[in-house]
Amino acid sequence: MKHILFVDDEAPVLDALRARLHRMTDRWDMHFVDSGAHAIEELERGGFDVVVTDMRMPRMDGAELLRVVSERWPDVIRIVLSGYAESDQTVRLVPYAHQYLSKPCEPKQLETVIDRCLRLHQLLRQQNLRAIVGRIKKLPTMPRVYTQLRTALANENVAASDVAALVAADAVIAAKVLQLVNSAFFRLARRITNIEQAVSYLGFVAIRNLTLSVEVFSNWPERNPAVSLNFEHLQSHAHLVAGASRTLASAGVTPDDALLAGLLHDIGYSILTQECAPELAKSIETAVQEGIPLHEAETRIIGASHAEIGAYLLGIWGLPYPVIDAVAHHHVPYSVKPSEFDLLAALATAHSLVPTDDSTVFDTKIVPDPKVDAEYLLTINAPFSWTEATRRVRQCLEAEGDRS
Secondary structure, three states: OOOEEEEEEHHHHHHHHHHOOOOOOEEEEEEOOHHHHHHHHHHHOOOOEEEEEOOOOOOOOOHHHHHHHHOOOOOOEEEEEEEOOHHHHHHHHHOOOOEEEEOOHHHHHHHHHHHHHHHHHOOOOOHHHHHHHHHOEEEEEEEEHHHHHHHHHHOOOOOOHHHHHHHOOOOOHHHHHHHOOHHHOOOOOOOOHHHHHHHHHHEEEEEEEHHHHEEEEEOOOOOOOOOOOOHHOOOHHHHHHHHHHHHHHHOOOOOOHHHHHHOOOHEEEHHHHHHHHHHHHHHHHHHHHHHHHHHHHHHHHHHHHHHHHHHHHHHHOOHHHHHHHHHHHHHHHHHHOOOOOOOOHHHHHHHHHHOHHHHHHHHOOOOOOOOOHHHHHHOOOOOOOHHHHHHHHHHHHHHHHHHH
């Protein structure tokens, strides 16, 4: 049984939730309380997996409740269900709420969001690792990009395409913008994965409020003293993989999803460098000493790889499941039973074809991952050959080199 806590100061709302979700009682142990104080009392008794709270409540509102939950019970997934959607209050929730749903909310939509969150436990089984990800309020951004974005947003004549390019230049900012725009507060008819569309839909005011919030982003130092990781080079690698993934998009893989998966595939390093620096340093040391891929050393030392940890974060932020799945398994695509050319296949193929010099990222030479090859594309009935994939990626890399 999974344990879900619903919080709302209006008794009719709780009664309606209780009635509409009654059919889930064979899978969920659901508790319904009418205030933040009562919610904390329930949480102190322990054992909850998800908290769903209203925003506007007397004495302790939803943002304050989720702040407390994030500090005391960080492994609990936090969802806002509210009819209150002013942009400044929405941004106030960004450090504490993982997902946002608007009232009225169809029972099926609520069930789906909660169920997807619970399924993420299969991706990151260790409670301590879920707590590490769950207590994150801010993630580091590259100072150069962050400064350029703030400068651009201060310019009244800046184009949405220019802002989108800066948002896409930093994986953390991009993920946060997409988390915000896809929240149900904005009542989109479909999920947005195109960054320029997200910027245009949110508007510069919301983007500016997000980037100016000191609770959302922190500065990323040029070098973390505990870990020899060059984030600029890591981001450069992510952009090359993103471009290559997009060139391989076909059939059921949209170019926007492919670009996004490539851009975010290493976001787990933002978490590990900030929250588990000694363990990441030990993983790098182990990979070098034993001659094994870094993701294998991470799993041994930390309990999960940067790919799985990053995918879990993207999952609780509500990003599309194909992106989560691709990020989680891009180092081990064979671990997922292949059936067709999908987003994971596009990302894994791009990751294999983009040259990577780990010595520029980690200041040391690490054994590369096993690469996917022509046989892999045959097993998943890819719509093109390995030769054609290689040609497309080479052309993409040459174009990127001309631009730089």
